Amino acid sequence: MAAPVKERIGQVVLPGDVLLLPPSPREVESGLGLQLNTPAAGTRVVCGPGLRRHGETALLVSKCGLLRYKDPAVYWVHSQQKRYVPVKGDLVIGIVTTKSGDVFKVDIGGSEQAYLSYLAFEGATKRNRPNVQVGDLIYGQFIVANKDMEPELVCIDSCGRPNGMGVIGQDGLLFKVSLGLIRKLLTPHCDIIQDLSKVYPLEIVIGMNGRIWVKAKTVQQTLIVANLLEACEHLTAEQRKSVFARFSDM
Missing domain, CATH: 3.30.1370.10 (K Homology domain, type 1)
Known part of the structure; x- marks a missing residue:
């Protein structure tokens, strides 16, 4: 049964729960809703981990945990999740498992391995290949991460600089x-x-x-x-x- 999202903040939510968003100012003026004393009213709602949009007026819970809120209108589900789901833009630590031609396969702790091109390193060319071996630790960022495509990592930013990414030392x-x-x-x-x-x-x-x-x-x-x-x-x-x-x- 659907419940107002404001009433569920700090409570346990389960997959399949529907949370109703506060009405917009236009709906309030037209008498279609009630004015709620919350900063989320009339602002763009951001769905964090464990939530996704359900139509235009509700959120759908996709994992179990505590519902959290942050101003101005950010909602997410806090849980002790162990399995990682790749998200575009995330910086992750991976382990190189396979080296095949121009491609590295990297274990990122998810349901499938990530793809990493040898050209995704600073200064890498066909003649100047990075020195990456099986078992090396890689700190990289996702540029592709969705359910229909293989996740892809890079070790450079949009300007072609490593910005802290690349192979991590083995002594730690x-x-x-x-x-x-x-x-x-x-x-x-x-x-x-x-x-x-x-x-x-x-x-x-x-x-x-x-x-x-x-x-x-x-x-x-x-x-x-x-x-x-x-x-x-x-x-x-x-x-x-x-x-x-x-x-x-x-």
């Missing part, structure tokens, strides 16, 4: 966390990353597909950093600061 540690924690770590000025950098100097690469690569000065410090990041998913802010303080005093 790769591990996997939930997609919910990834979104938290990628928020601007994330407290977790700032507090962690005060414990140990480190290098870190975060992929939207739930993979994290870290490297500290020693193997022991690298393992500690990985364990701290995994624990952050289940710690409050106060608990996290207390745990980080123990290692910063060592």
